[in-house]
Amino acid sequence: MPTHSRHPTAQVLQTSDHTFLIDCGEGTQMQMNLYKIRRSKISQVFISHLHGDHYFGLIGLLTSLGLNHRANDLHLYAPAPLKEIIDLQLHVSNANLPYSLIFHSLENEGLIYADKKITVECFKVDHRIECWGFLFKEKKNLRKINSEKVNQYNVPTSFYESLHEGKDFVDANNNMIKNESLTTAVTPPKSYAYCADTGYYEPIIEKIKGVDLLYHESTYLHNLEEKAASRFHSTTKQAATIAKKAGVKKLLLGHFSSMYEKLDDFKTEACEIFENTDLAEEGACYFV
Amino acid sequence: MPTHSRHPTAQVLQTSDHTFLIDCGEGTQMQMNLYKIRRSKISQVFISHLHGDHYFGLIGLLTSLGLNHRANDLHLYAPAPLKEIIDLQLHVSNANLPYSLIFHSLENEGLIYADKKITVECFKVDHRIECWGFLFKEKKNLRKINSEKVNQYNVPTSFYESLHEGKDFVDANNNMIKNESLTTAVTPPKSYAYCADTGYYEPIIEKIKGVDLLYHESTYLHNLEEKAASRFHSTTKQAATIAKKAGVKKLLLGHFSSMYEKLDDFKTEACEIFENTDLAEEGACYFV
Numbered sequence: 001m002p003t004h005s006r007h008p009t010a011q012v013l014q015t016s017d018h019t020f021l022i023d024c025g026e027g028t029q030m031q032m033n034l035y036k037i038r039r040s041k042i043s044q045v046f047i048s049h050l051h052g053d054h055y056f057g058l059i060g061l062l063t064s065l066g067l068n069h070r071a072n073d074l075h076l077y078a079p080a081p082l083k084e085i086i087d088l089q090l091h092v093s094n095a096n097l098p099y100s101l102i103f104h105s106l107e108n109e110g111l112i113y114a115d116k117k118i119t120v121e122c123f124k125v126d127h128r129i130e131c132w133g134f135l136f137k138e139k140k141n142l143r144k145i146n147s148e149k150v151n152q153y154n155v156p157t158s159f160y161e162s163l164h165e166g167k168d169f170v171d172a173n174n175n176m177i178k179n180e181s182l183t184t185a186v187t188p189p190k191s192y193a194y195c196a197d198t199g200y201y202e203p204i205i206e207k208i209k210g211v212d213l214l215y216h217e218s219t220y221l222h223n224l225e226e227k228a229a230s231r232f233h234s235t236t237k238q239a240a241t242i243a244k245k246a247g248v249k250k251l252l253l254g255h256f257s258s259m260y261e262k263l264d265d266f267k268t269e270a271c272e273i274f275e276n277t278d279l280a281e282e283g284a285c286y287f288v
Numbered sequence: 289m290p291t292h293s294r295h296p297t298a299q300v301l302q303t304s305d306h307t308f309l310i311d312c313g314e315g316t317q318m319q320m321n322l323y324k325i326r327r328s329k330i331s332q333v334f335i336s337h338l339h340g341d342h343y344f345g346l347i348g349l350l351t352s353l354g355l356n357h358r359a360n361d362l363h364l365y366a367p368a369p370l371k372e373i374i375d376l377q378l379h380v381s382n383a384n385l386p387y388s389l390i391f392h393s394l395e396n397e398g399l400i401y402a403d404k405k406i407t408v409e410c411f412k413v414d415h416r417i418e419c420w421g422f423l424f425k426e427k428k429n430l431r432k433i434n435s436e437k438v439n440q441y442n443v444p445t446s447f448y449e450s451l452h453e454g455k456d457f458v459d460a461n462n463n464m465i466k467n468e469s470l471t472t473a474v475t476p477p478k479s480y481a482y483c484a485d486t487g488y489y490e491p492i493i494e495k496i497k498g499v500d501l502l503y504h505e506s507t508y509l510h511n512l513e514e515k516a517a518s519r520f521h522s523t524t525k526q527a528a529t530i531a532k533k534a535g536v537k538k539l540l541l542g543h544f545s546s547m548y549e550k551l552d553d554f555k556t557e558a559c560e561i562f563e564n565t566d567l568a569e570e571g572a573c574y575f576v
Contacts, residue, residue, distance in 0.1 A: 001352050002318050008348075026348040027315045030290050050380045052351050060296075060314040060344045064289050081380040088376065092338045092369040094417050129382050 001053070001258040002026070006282055008053035009255060011215070012037055013136060013192060015118055021045045022134060022194050028057035029064050035283050040070060044113065046120070047078035048196055049131035055082065059089050066097040073100045077112055077122070079130050080105040106132050109207075123207040125198035127232045133196075133204060135211070138189035149182045190288045193248070196255050199229055200238040205246045213288045214248040215280060217255035222269050236266050240273035254280030289341070289546040290314070294570055296341035297543060299503070300325055301424060301480060303406055309333045310422060310482050316345035317352050323571050328358060332401065334408070335366035336484055337419035343370065347377050354385040361388045365400055365410070367418050368393040394420050397495075411495040413486035415520045421484075421492060423499070426477035437470045478576045481536070484543050487517055488526040493534045501576045502536040503568060505543035510557050524554050528561035542568030 002008055008025025012032075019041040021028075032039050039061065047055050055078070065074065076082070083103045090097065104112060106122055113120035121135040142164035150160075155169050155177075163169065169177045193208040196217040208214055219233035228235050234242075236253065243251035251274050253266055260266075263279055270277040278286065290296055296313025300320075307329040309316075320327050327349065335343050343366070353362065364370070371391045378385065392400060394410055401408035409423040430452035438448075443457050443465075451457065457465045481496040484505040496502055507521035516523045522530075524541065531539035539562050541554055548554075551567055558565040566574065 001355050002321070002348075004321060007318070026345065027318055030295070030315055033290070033292060051383075052348055052377070052381060056344075056348045057314065060290075060340055063340050067289050079380075081376075085373075085376055085380065088369075088373055089340070092367075092373065092417075093340060095339075129380075 003258045003261075006256065006258070007031055008056070009196060010057065011194065011280075012042075015136075015138075017115070017117060018043050020120075020136070023048055023054040023196070024056075024058040024061060025053045026056040026060075029061045031283070032061075039065060040068060042074065043072075044075045044077065044120075046122075046134050046194075047076070047082060048125075048133070048194070049127060049129055050079055050082060050085075051129065051197070054196070058082075059086060062086065062097065062101065063090075063093075063095065065099065066095070070097075070099040073102055075102045075104060075113075077104045077106060077120075079132070080107070106130075121207070123204060125195055125204060126201035127197045127199070131197060133198070133207070134194045135191065135207060136193075137191040140189050141186040143179070143183035144186055145183050153177050153182065155182065192288050195242075197233060199232040200234055200242070202242075202245070205242060208242075208246045208248065210247050210249075212249045213252060213286065214243055214246065214250070215252045215254060216242055218253040218266055218270065219255050219257050221260075221265055236269035237273055240270040240277060243270075243274040243277070249276065251277040252280050252286060253277060291546045291549075294544065294546070295319055296344070297484060298345065299482065299568075300330075303424075303426075305403070305405060306331050308408075308424070311336055311342040311484070312344075312346040312349060313341045314344040314348075317349045319571070320349075327353060328356060330362065331360075332363045332365065332408075334410075334422050334482075335364070335370060336413075336421070336482070337415060337417055338367055338370060338373075339417065339485070342484070346370075347374060350374065350385065350389065351378075351381075351383065353387065354383070358385075358387040361390055363390045363392060363401075365392045365394060365408075367420070368395070394418075409495070411492060413483055413492060414489035415485045415487070419485060421486070421495070422482045423479065423495060424481075425479040428477050429474040431467065431471035432474055433471050441465050441470065443470060480576050483530075485521060487520040488522055488530070490530075490533070493530060496530075496534045496536065498535050498537075500537045501540060501574065502531050502534065502538070503540045503542060504530055506541040506554055506558065507543050507545050509548075509553055524557035525561055528558040528565060531562040531565070537564065539565040540568050540574060541565060 007027050009023045010025050010028040011022040013020040021042045109123045112122050119137050122132045125131050125133045163183055166179050168179050191211040193211045193214045216239040217234055218236045218239040220228045220235050222235045222237045225235050295315050297311045298313050298316040299310040301308040309330045397411045400410050407425050410420045413419050413421045451471055454467050456467045479499040480501045481499045482503045504527040505522055506524045506527040508516045508523050510523045510525045513523050
C-alpha cells in the first residue's frame with residue numbers, strides 16, 4: 001500500500017540508448033513528472049507480475065502517452081493477462097492509442113530483448129502468482145584502437161577486429177606487440193538484476209551471479225520471517241543472503257511494507273550479512 | 289492529463305451521515321492520505337463515465353481498502369462495463385476483497401439512492417461515451433417541536449406530525465395557533481449537482497434547477513468553443529450559462545485542460561455571465 005512518503009513500485013533504468021521502465025504502480029506518471037523523467041523517452045516497459053502495486057499506473061501512463069501524440073512503438077513485456085486488461089480498458093473508453101503498443105507475453109525464462117549493446121533476460125521468482133525477475137546486461141565493450149600506434153606498427157586493417165577483442169599482434173619480423181600497446185580499455189560491461197516480489201528462492205542465484213547491482217525486495221525485517229514466507233515475500237537477511245551467495249557487487253533493498261515508517265533497521269540488518277547494501281528510496285538515483 | 293499541480297478528477301461529498309466519493313482518477317487514494325480524508329469512511333462511490341481520468345484510481349482504492357481489512361459493504365454506482373474491469377483485475381491478482389462490493393449499474397435516469405435524509409439521482413450528460421451527472425439532495429428537514437409551547441396550547445400528540453410539516457393548529461375553542469409559535473425552523477435542505485464531463489447541454493437545466501451548488505466542467509476557455517464542442521467538453525461561458533439558466537446559487541468550475549497553467553481567466557470569464565462562480569482547486573473544501 002502507498003504511504004505518505006512511499007509510492008508503489010516503479011523504476012527507470014537509464015542506459016546510453018534506452019529508458020527502460022520496470023513495473024508501474026499507481027501514480028508513476030505523476031512521479032515521473034515530479035522527478036523530471038521524460039515519459040516520452042520510454043522505449044520498453046517490463047512488468048514483473050499482476051499485483052496492483054506493480055501495474056495499476058500503467059494504463060494511465062499509456063493513455064497519457066497517447067494524449068501526448070506519441071508516435072514511436074512501445075514494447076511491453078508482461079504476463080499474458082495484462083493484454084486483456086489493457087484492451088478492455090481502451091475498449092470501454094472508445095480510445096485508440098496513436099502509437100503501436102507491442103505486447104510480449106512472458107512465458108519462458110531466458111532472453112527477451114537484445115540489441116547491439118544490451119540484453120534483457122527474464123527468470124522466475126517465487127511469488128503467490130506468476131512473477132518474473134529481469135536481468136539487464138551490457139554486452140562486452142570492444143577495446144578502442146589507438147590509430148597512431150597501429151600506424152607505427154603497420155597493423156593491417158584486417159587485424160583490427162582481433163585487436164578490438166584484445167588479441168596481441170605479431171608483425172612481419174615475428175615481434176609480438178602486446179594488445180595494450182595498440183588499444184585502450186573501455187568501461188567493463190555493467191549488469192543490473194531486478195527481483196520483485198519473491199520469497200527466499202535460491203534458484204535465482206545462478207541467474208544473477210556477479211551482477212553489479214541487485215535489486216531484491218525486502219518487505220519485512222528479519223523478525224517477521226514467518227510472515228514473509230507465508231506471503232511469498234523476503235526479509236532483510238534473506239535478501240542479503242541471496243546477494244552474498246550470488247557474489248553481487250551491490251545490493252539495493254526495496255518494497256518495504258507500509259507498516260514501517262522508518263527504514264534504518266532494513267539497512268542495519270542486511271549489512272550484517274552483506275555490507276554493500278543500500279535502500280531504494282523514493283526519487284533517488286543509483287549509478288551502476 | 290495530470291499536471292504538476294492538478295490530479296485527475298475525484299471529489300468527496302461529506303454529509304452528516306455519509307462520505308460519498310464522486311469519480312476516482314489515478315492517485316485518489318494518495319491524495320486522500322495527503323488531505324487526511326479517511327478512505328475507510330467511504331460508503332458509496334459514484335463513477336460518471338469510463339474515461340481513465342475519472343476511474344483509473346478506483347481499483348487501487350478498492351484493493352487498499354481490502355488490505356486494510358474493510359468489512360463494511362461498499363456500494364458502487366457506475367456504467368456497467370466497470371464491473372467487468374474490476375472483476376478481471378481482481379481475478380488475475382488472485383485476490384478476494386474481504387468486504388462486499390455491491391455494484392449498481394447506471395441504466396436509467398432517476399433515483400439511484402435514498403435514505404431518511406438524502407436522495408441521489410443520476411441524469412445523462414453529453415459526452416463522447418456514456419456519461420452521467422449526479423444530483424445529491426437532502427430531504428426536507430422537519431420543523432422542530434417546542435415542547436414547552438405544545439404543552440401550553442394542549443396540542444395532542446396525534447397532531448405532532450402535522451406540526452413537523454408546518455401546519456397551523458386549531459384548538460378546541462377554534463383559536464388558530466400559528467405553526468411558528470409551536471415549532472422552530474431547521475436548516476433548509478441543501479443540494480449539490482455534479483456535471484462532468486459534458487458539452488453544452490440544455491436538457492440538464494431542468495434536472496439541476498435551483499441547486500445550492502453546481503459543479504460543471506469547464507475544460508477550456510471561451511475562445512476554444514469549437515474545440516470544446518468537438519471533444520464534448522464545455523467552456524467557461526457555457527458552464528456559466530447553464531448555471532444562470534438553471535438558477536443555481538453557486539457554480540464551481542473544474543476539469544481544466546492540462547494546457548492551462550494559470551486558471552485566473554476561467555473565473556473572470558465565467559463571472560461575466562454568472563457572478564457567484566468559484567474554481568475547483570486541488571485539495572480545497574467547499575461548503576454547500
